[in-house]
Amino acid sequence: MASTVANPTVRIGRARQPQSSVLWSAAYTLWQRELVRFYRQKSRVVGVIASPLLFWIVIGSGFGRSFNAGAGAASESYLHYFFPGALVMIVLFTSIFSMMSLIQDRNEGFLLSVLPAPVNRAAIVLGKVLGGTTLAAVQGLIFLVFCPMIGVHLTLAGFGIAVASTLLTAFALTSLGFAIAWKMDSAQAFHAIINLFLLPLWLLSGALFPVSSASGWLRAIMLINPLTYGMDALRTGLYPEARSMAQFGPGLSLLILAGFSLLVFIAALVAVAKRSTRPAA
Amino acid sequence: MERYSSGQDIETAMTMTTRTLHLPDASVIKSAGDPIVLVDNIVHDYGERRALNGISFSIDDAELFGLLGPNGSGKTTLFRILTTLMLPTSGRALIAGADPVTNPNLVRRSIGIVYQAKSVDIKLTVRENLKHQGHLYGLWGASLNRRIDEMLERVRLLDRANELVEKLSGGMQRRVEVAKGLLHHPRVLLLDEPTTGLDPGARRDLWQYLSELRDQEGVTVVATTHLMEEAERCDRLAIMSSGNLVALGTPNELRAEIGADIVELEAVSDAEGLAERIRGRFHVATQVLNNKVRFEQDEAHRFIPPLMESFPGEINSVMVSKPSLEDVFIRRTGHRFWNEVGEQGGTNGKHGR
Numbered sequence: 001m002a003s004t005v006a007n008p009t010v011r012i013g014r015a016r017q018p019q020s021s022v023l024w025s026a027a028y029t030l031w032q033r034e035l036v037r038f039y040r041q042k043s044r045v046v047g048v049i050a051s052p053l054l055f056w057i058v059i060g061s062g063f064g065r066s067f068n069a070g071a072g073a074a075s076e077s078y079l080h081y082f083f084p085g086a087l088v089m090i091v092l093f094t095s096i097f098s099m100m101s102l103i104q105d106r107n108e109g110f111l112l113s114v115l116p117a118p119v120n121r122a123a124i125v126l127g128k129v130l131g132g133t134t135l136a137a138v139q140g141l142i143f144l145v146f147c148p149m150i151g152v153h154l155t156l157a158g159f160g161i162a163v164a165s166t167l168l169t170a171f172a173l174t175s176l177g178f179a180i181a182w183k184m185d186s187a188q189a190f191h192a193i194i195n196l197f198l199l200p201l202w203l204l205s206g207a208l209f210p211v212s213s214a215s216g217w218l219r220a221i222m223l224i225n226p227l228t229y230g231m232d233a234l235r236t237g238l239y240p241e242a243r244s245m246a247q248f249g250p251g252l253s254l255l256i257l258a259g260f261s262l263l264v265f266i267a268a269l270v271a272v273a274k275r276s277t278r279p280a281a
Numbered sequence: 282m283e284r285y286s287s288g289q290d291i292e293t294a295m296t297m298t299t300r301t302l303h304l305p306d307a308s309v310i311k312s313a314g315d316p317i318v319l320v321d322n323i324v325h326d327y328g329e330r331r332a333l334n335g336i337s338f339s340i341d342d343a344e345l346f347g348l349l350g351p352n353g354s355g356k357t358t359l360f361r362i363l364t365t366l367m368l369p370t371s372g373r374a375l376i377a378g379a380d381p382v383t384n385p386n387l388v389r390r391s392i393g394i395v396y397q398a399k400s401v402d403i404k405l406t407v408r409e410n411l412k413h414q415g416h417l418y419g420l421w422g423a424s425l426n427r428r429i430d431e432m433l434e435r436v437r438l439l440d441r442a443n444e445l446v447e448k449l450s451g452g453m454q455r456r457v458e459v460a461k462g463l464l465h466h467p468r469v470l471l472l473d474e475p476t477t478g479l480d481p482g483a484r485r486d487l488w489q490y491l492s493e494l495r496d497q498e499g500v501t502v503v504a505t506t507h508l509m510e511e512a513e514r515c516d517r518l519a520i521m522s523s524g525n526l527v528a529l530g531t532p533n534e535l536r537a538e539i540g541a542d543i544v545e546l547e548a549v550s551d552a553e554g555l556a557e558r559i560r561g562r563f564h565v566a567t568q569v570l571n572n573k574v575r576f577e578q579d580e581a582h583r584f585i586p587p588l589m590e591s592f593p594g595e596i597n598s599v600m601v602s603k604p605s606l607e608d609v610f611i612r613r614t615g616h617r618f619w620n621e622v623g624e625q626g627g628t629n630g631k632h633g634r
Contacts, residue, residue, distance in 0.1 A: 022419040029416035037404055112400035113461070116364050117417035118389035275385070277325065280366045 026119040027127035034098060034131025048094050048139055053146075056086035059208075080150050084234045085207030088227070091140040091170050092202050096194055098132035099177030103187050111281040121273040125178065129265065132174035133167065140166045152238055161237030161250050168254060169230035172261040173198075179268040206231045226260035229253035316375075317342045317469060317501050318363070323372030325358050325524075332358040334524040335372070340503060340517075345495045347515030348505040349606065351618050354521040356505040357397070360473045363503075364394050377468050390418075393467030395458050397474040403447035407438060407457055410446060411464060418465035432460040436490075452483040459487070463494075470494065472504040476511065488514050507618075509606045520610055527613040532606060539604035539612060542581035546574040547597040555595055562591060570617050577604075577612075 038044060060079035105111045114124055141163065147154060154162065177198075184190050204218070205227035214222055222228050233253040316339030325333040333355045340346045348356045361367040363374055365385040373380060379387035394400075401410045408429060415425040433439040436456040441449060446457060455475070462470060472491075476484040488511060494500045495516075504515070512518050513532050520528040520535070528535055548555040556567040556574045563584075565576045578584050581601045589596060610618050 025416045025419060025421060029413045033402065033405070033409075033413055036409070037402075040404060108403070109396065109398050109400040110402050112366075112394075112396050112398070113402075113414060114417065115366060116389050116392070116394055117414075118386040118419075119417060275365075275368050277368045277370055278327070279361055 022118070023120045023123040023126075026117065026123035027130065030114070030124065030127025031131040031134065034101070034128065035134065037101065038098065038135050044097065048090060048097065049142065052086045052090040052093065052143065055089060056082060056146075060086070077150075080239075081210075082208070083146075083150055083152075084231060084238055085202075085205075087140050087143045087166065087234065088169060088205065088207055088231055089202060090143055091136045091166060092173055092198065094136035094139045095132050095170055095173035095177050096198060098135050099128075099174060099181045100187055100190055102128065102178060102181040103184055103190055106185055106281060109281075115281050122269055125265065125269050125272050129171065129174045129178050129268065132177065133170045136170035136174060137163075137167045140170065147238070154238070155240060158237045158240050162234055164254060165230050165233035165237060165250070165257070168257045168261060169227065169234070172226060172230065172257055172264065175261055175264040175268055179264050179271060182268065182271045201225060201227050204228070206235075226257055229256045233257070315378075316340055317344075317377055318346075318503065319373075319375040320359070320363075321373045321375075323359065323362060323369045323374060325355075325362065325367075326370045327358075332524050333362075333369070336519075336521070336524075336526050338519050338526060338529055340501060343495050343499040343501055345491060345502045345514070345516045346504070347512045347518045348503065348521060349507070349509075349512040349515075349518050349610075350505075350521035351507055353523070355524040356507075356521055357473060358524075359521075360471060360505055364392065364471055365389055390465075391468045393462035393465065393470045395462040395470070395472040395475045397477050399454065399458070401446050401454065401457050401461060403454075404445065406443050406445055407433070407449070408442040410457060411461060414461045414464050420465060428464060432464055436460045451478050452480065455479060455483070455487070459490070463500075467500070469501045469503065472502070474505055474507070476506070476508070484511070509618075512606055518606070520606070520613065522610065522614045528609055535606060535609045536604045539577060539608055541577040541579045541604070543602050543604055543608050544576055544578050544581050544584070545600045545602075547599075548572075548574060549595050549597050555592065558592070559588070563588065568611075568615070570611065575611075577608075 056079070060077075060082040105114075144154070144159075144162065180193055180197075181190055204222050204225050206222065211219060211222045211228060211232075229248065230253070232248050233250040236250040236253075318340035320336055320338050323333055323336045324331070336355070336359060348359065350356050358367075362369045363376060363381060365381045365388055368382055373382070376388045377391035379391065381388045402413075405413070411429045411432065412425065415421070415429065420428065429442075430439065433442055436459055438453060438456055438460065441453065446454060449457070455478070459475070462472070470491075476487055479487065491502045491504065492514070495502055504511070506512055515532065517531050518529070518535065519526055530538075546555070546559075552569050552572050552574055556569050559565065559574065559576070560567045565578055567574055567576045569575070585599055585601065589599070607618050
């Protein structure tokens with residue numbers, strides 16, 4: 001063995017922290033970068049909070065008269081019903097846009113810095129996905145300040161459920177966005193996926209109308225849509241007294257959503273970890 | 282895949298690598314005389330197209346090594362394989378004792394990379410970029426800050442540390458790239474056409490700095506280039522053409538193999554015919570390249586007068602020169618440096634993806 005002095009690789013290796021802490025340090029740094037980049041783009045911050053607010057008020061007021069949320073909830077206004085839907089919409093938009101940055105990272109070359117770093121690939125996916133999750137969840141939770149406007153006064157338990165479902169929904173959507181965006185090199189292609197796949201995911205999640213009011217195949221699609229369960233748990237958290245608006249228990253819903261999140265996260269990880277004879281970036 | 286477990290000592294990891302690879306002597310990982318970079322019969326195909334056709338060479342510790350070749354010669358392909366961004370179709374490489382295929386993370390620790398294209402985040406400041414880089418390599422806190430200052434001082438950007446990268450000039454951005462590549466004290470620095478987009482002054486500065494690195498810190502520098510004057514500054518060169526290694530040696534050795542002078546004639550009309558007749562008369566191996574008659578000749582100055590007298594009115598101009606690296610390239614490949622069909626497309630384009 002060459003002496004320590006004559007072998008710089010070994011010297012540096014000793015100065016390093018163990019591999020597990022490098023994983024967290026790398027994930028942390030990528031997470032932090034997502035946040036810094038987001039808040040430096042003021043228009044992004046404004047757009048992501050303002051557009052769902054606009055949607056909520058316009059759609060909510062417009063549909064209000066022609067909508068019946070189902071037995072027992074007829075007295076609820078549509079603004080009331082649509083509130084969690086608007087919140088999930090904020091989460092969806094923020095998740096999607098933050099994962100679009102992955103395509104930007106690829107095209108602008110930043111991935112070239114990340115991929116040859118001596119870190120577990122899980123750190124790369126984790127940092128990026130948690131960054132998007134944080135942004136999406138925080139934006140979504142900020143929307144809760146409008147709760148008093150619709151006469152909702154959150155209980156502690158209700159708030160807990162709302163936070164948990166928002167976080168999980170954000171994590172699921174960001175992981176999904178990551179898995180989709182990883183192989184893409186154009187934002188246009190990603191837009192096509194958004195319109196074709198991600199928006200319908202939201203439309204058919206109980207955001208606009210409850211599963212119980214849908215029939216046949218539509219209902220079947222809504223039941224296999226993982227976002228339905230996040231929406232449902234959130235609804236339970238916001239309106240604990242109006243049980244009839246929710247279809248499932250919050251515990252089961254969150255479990256299903258967590259299972260889905262884990263699957264897409266693993267899918268994203270597998271995609272990143274795969275090395276081939278084609279250029280990685 | 283990242284295979285070595287957490288907390289494992291790097292020495293153990295290295296020993297394990299060598300064992301699994303069945304290197305000749307598993308007890309010695311990297312002793313003085315061993316090459317720090319070994320490229321052994323690497324072949325790479327992009328689908329049907331062969332980009333590397335069995336390349337082998339080795340690089341010694343603290344060498345400034347150049348990979349010279351026109352666009353499409355396979356330099357960038359080899360670069361991607363060595364930097365663990367791509368697996369070779371076949372063949373093997375070793376960098377500081379580790380195989381990029383089976384043990385990418387060990388290779389990644391030993392190498393620093395400077396790309397032809399940008400790899401910094403222009404929306405962040407210089408310091409933020411370097412901080413992220415440090416964290417990715419497990420550097421942290423005060424020692425990282427010290428190292429960042431040290432690197433910024435070296436590339437003379439300390440006063441611009443808190444500016445967004447997008448506000449810097451192209452040359453300064455390149456310097457950020459270099460600082461980033463060297464932050465974690467890599468043993469081998471790999472650069473892919475590092476002077477792309479730089480003016481001649483900045484180009485000289487960068488190469489000057491690479492020599493200093495080799496001399497003062499013993500860093501092995503491997504740079505790809507398509508510029509002869511850059512290749513001249515390397516200790517040793519591998520010249521590539523169409524995925525093949527066509528020459529290997531110091532610039533002086535390579536030029537010395539030609540020995541003779543280079544004569545180039547511009548014919549008034551028929552270059553092919555003139556070449557034919559010169560060959561018949563003076564028994565020299567003539568070639569026609571880009572419509573010019575070209576041959577190698579000892580003591581060419583004595584040769585010119587009889588040549589001119591033999592073909593009055595047929596020669597527009599004559600040029601005699603000492604052999605250059607391009608002449609080495611022509612001798613080995615039979616065609617000019619820039620005649621090859623570009624594999625990557627444009628001359629100054631970014632990496633293909």
